[in-house]
Amino acid sequence: MSVTNEEYRPLIVAFCCNWCSYAGADLAGNNRLAYPADVKIIRVPCSCRVNPAFILRAFQRGADGVIICGCHPGDCHYTSGNYYTRRRMALLFSMLDYLGIEKERTRVEWVSAAEGAKFAATMNDFCKTVAALGENKRLEDLRCKK
């Protein structure tokens, strides 16, 4: 990613579960609810498919923020996947914070298939937060930056 642009744009990776959040993102599209193009969505069957290594890899390769979206607790298509996500991410985020990495760069949001507006609002808010933090310098592979 080039950073020579006059305006800094963050790079956001969003992991969305197939059943709720990905559908929520589709609904945001159907309703033409705009959010920044900085957000790139990766589809996973369930938020519990997201390995902490995926998140670290995104940061390594230059992502400035990573957000994981899943079904609301209790609504998981696979009954319990997002409960595990909640535990894993609570622990991982707390660890990243402990290592001094800005806690605003990671987020978990529960977005249902009906919450297109929430999806767009969440992404707008997250982009704004991450943009305010600036580039991710604390968790990146220096070789990936030109």
Add this chain to the structure above:
Amino acid sequence: MQRIGVFVCHCGTNIAGTVNVEAVSDALRKEPGVVFSTNYQYMCSQAGQDIIKNAIAEYKLTGIVVCSCSPRMHEATFRKTAASAGINPYMVEIANIREQCSWVHKDTLTGTEKAIILGRAAIAKVNLNAPLTPGQTPVTKRALVIGGGIAGIQTALDIADAGFPVDIVEKKPTIGGKMAQLDKTFPTLDCAACILTPKMVDVAQNEKIRIFSYSEVTEVHGFVGNFDVTIKKKARYVREDICTGCGACTEKCPQKKIPNEFNLGMDTRRAIYIPFAQAVPKVATIDPDHCNMLKNGKCGVCSKVCTAGAIDYNAKDEFLTEKYGAIVVATGFNPIPMDKFDEFAYSQSKDVITSLEFERLMNAAGPTGGKLLRPSDGEHPHTLVFVQCVGSRCEACAEKGKEYCSKICCMYTAKHAMLTRDKYPDTEVYVFYIDVRTPGKNFDEFYRRAVEEYGVHYIKGMVGKVSPEGNKLKVQASDLIENRQIHIDADLVVLAAAIEPDKSARPLATMLTASMDTNDFFTEAHPKLRPVESPTAGVFLSGACQGPKDIPETVAQAGAAASKVIGLLCKDQLTGNPCVAHPDEMMCSGCSNCEKVCPYGAITYVDKEFRMPDRTTKVRRVAQVNEAVCQGCGCCTVACMSGAMDLKGFKNEQIFAEVDAICR
């Protein structure tokens, strides 16, 4: 290396209006593995699909990337297209450049840039895709219903009606369950036996249905379509095939003082007994705990009086293993024990009874022949107090009560009060309630009739204390509306005990790997959309084992569960989801972490022999995934430290590749 074709859709102006589709297809042509890239007005149209098919043939494509609308829209379409042109449908990936790009971004420059990145991610993924084939498993066309109450009976009848064989396993000597013990049913007041016993007879006579009464499920193996179930037929010491149910033995047995479970201990039965007149199967059963012959070999009266020669004192428990395609749980409920509720003096006075005991007292076949008489002295009671919510809605102490509303008590208490006043107009009937909950067809009308026509005293407030004094029960309660404390000298106090799932449900859930909530009710696959299925494929729920229910609801759910079973048994083969977890046995450490998080019980472990590089063999414990049961959530892949467990279609390396492509 894959040979990938990229197909960018304009979707009219839906995509092309914001995204420079030409630039996208040009940019993606340069990606590794891409041998063909084009764009077209409507990729999903017949003409668009033909472009894909022709390109597959012409460029010998092995992978397809379609940059179009959401995969939730047309992934299936393009997979079919690919399959019809001879490549594996799972070699198709969709880059969502409509819902998640052109529709949400206004600027052509950023839209185009993002579309290219999304396309790149899809190409990176397809490069690592592998052809997937859904597994096929045959279906055993037989169902098992566990529990022979009204829920189990209705489910079995409905399944049998569709032509499939069904077995009912009932732990008691007869089917019928709780409904057989009821007197009248609300809100129509028809007699429970009159509507239930014909169904029991139907079950007995239906040649598709086998009844294993006095039996229990002891082991369950296998998975949807292919369960192996071990059933223990407890020794009843009477040969079912010979016994005619004449009842001669039950009259001659010298052991007379055994509390009769069917009448909740309010009268007695013999050591050899038939639970009630309309029992199905109507055969006698010997109670081994009380039979003299079985205990010390001294008696044998029943054997002498049995003209059919059905008595067999040497009978043993029998185990049989049967195959089933589907299992329906219908284990029902019980009232909770009342002995912990000291304040209501249930253990101190015989005249404090539960509602189920009241049902038996009012029933013509009950211990009093249908006359309402006090259990202590057989006198006719004049003042009756009904207490609602005993143990229900009770958050304070879990070992005593239940946090949930038991749902049926408001209605049956109204019924009891009404029937009492109807039969005995000389009585005064008080009902103490917290709320009267009557949602249901004709339910509130029924309750109002109890108040308005039958003059039942409904008092908002709870009974604080019942103390036996002489032959009276002193009831102290509050009347919240009049803000006073009431003292009533009652003759009979009836407690609407909370109901709880049958104790057999918890071990059964473990055997079935079906999940339960903290109250031991079975959980549904989805609380709204799949209310009669358990999260474990092939296991269905019927009746009160899933939550408190009245009879019409139970019957409705029983029918719904049956229709789900029929839908399953109709299939000759089950086609699985090919995107399932798959362990790399060479790397698996056998730690069981994946097994712990699997919501479907799809993971088991085996000890397997491996050849080592030095030609020795080593036995290691490794995970096995049952592909027919796995639903592909991928939870196990993260629980696996070594990365031995991976998810087909969403492999670790595929997701890494997507991340890398996006962050490039």
Add this chain to the structure above:
Amino acid sequence: MQKVTRDILVNKAKELLANGTVDRVYGWKKGEFAYDVTPALFKSEKELDEFVFGDFCGANVSKYLVAESKKAGGKILVFLKPCDTYSLNQLTTEHRVDREKIYAVGIPCEGMLTGSALKDKVDSVLSVETEGDTVKVETLYDGVKTFPASDLLPDRCRNCKSKKHVTYDELIGEDGEVLDSGRFDEVEKLEKMTPDERFAFWQGELSRCIRCNACRDVCPACTCEKCVFDNPKSGLENKAAADSFEEKMFHIIRAFHVAGRCTDCGECSRVCPQHIPLHLLNRKFIKDMNTFYGEYQAGEVVGNRPPVVNYTKEDIEPSEAVKRGE
């Protein structure tokens, strides 16, 4: 310092070998120096001559049982300190050892000294002796020096979590109690820093990492058949850390993989040649799990379900979890 002597242990080993209860013994052997005692397997009474026991026998031998207990032959005798028994239980829970093949003798522990702390204080050690709480060190150039034992104790012993053996077949001496240690104090201190200070702290620590993998290789929770970092197919393969990211990546992922399974035995920090306080990463996870999901001690009971592979419907949200320190 130690209340049990070498002779007690050797006699016990000889007795069990003689009566056929076991056919081999895991213990310790003298290293090159007085302070680098190493775990070793003894297969006969004669070999036991080389058996040593003293204040530097800190190595947790439970991990050696992963391979040893799967081999043919009879039972293996192993002497376990209280903290080692937690590891053995955890390994049993994960089916990594065959508990039936192990004869565990619990031994009391008064804290084990570390060679690294000693080397920080003196050079050219010839011999070390302890008398009570005083450690007498004979050196080549500086003569005899004495230190209080507490100066040479690693953090895991200064903040010992338990003197209770959670599994054993036999016990030498009296069993102790689970202690109320201050093992999370250091973590709390870090939590109270600003993110910038924390980042600087960890940057300073982790940048020293030379990726020797000693922490992983000694860790009784790291027993995977093949580590993700060694596996080209995992997408995480990384033999040597090239920059600060990869050092962090390795240690975050390693700490995450052992989260809920780490018994806080402290071996990682003991063996780290760069003196990185790796236990502070593991303890952060333990502390978080305790506060978020209720007290949990890995290895306390066989068959326990670690919090990371469990859940309740009322769990804390990740956004709340990171806010907690504010």
Add this chain to the structure above:
Amino acid sequence: MTNTKRMKEDILRMSGVNPRKCMKCGKCSGTCPNYDEMEYHPHQFVSMVEEGRLEPLLASKSLYTCLSCMACIERCPRGVEPAKLIEAVRLLKERQKDGNHLTANDIPARIDDDMPQQAIVTAFRKYTK
């Protein structure tokens, strides 16, 4: 914060009771052995504290007619513990009485060898606002 609101918070803090758990079943009052002597009954305490109607409670004799038999705590199906709430209202009332009967300065004069220190501490708490 209004006075009532602060008083309510004090009561809830002192008692540790959450009156919102009450489902208004009245079992506490049905249980109460001294019901007729009480102007306000246990369930009314719970709902009046929740509604913030504290003045009538503070003025009521019921504060002293509660026997503290704890039957209502024992029987409450929701674990609301009305007796603790009544006790807290009573404490609040005590603490509001007049001014400070005992100030810190008064204490040294009252200390002698026979006086247990506990008694002084208790008295100081009881007789001081």
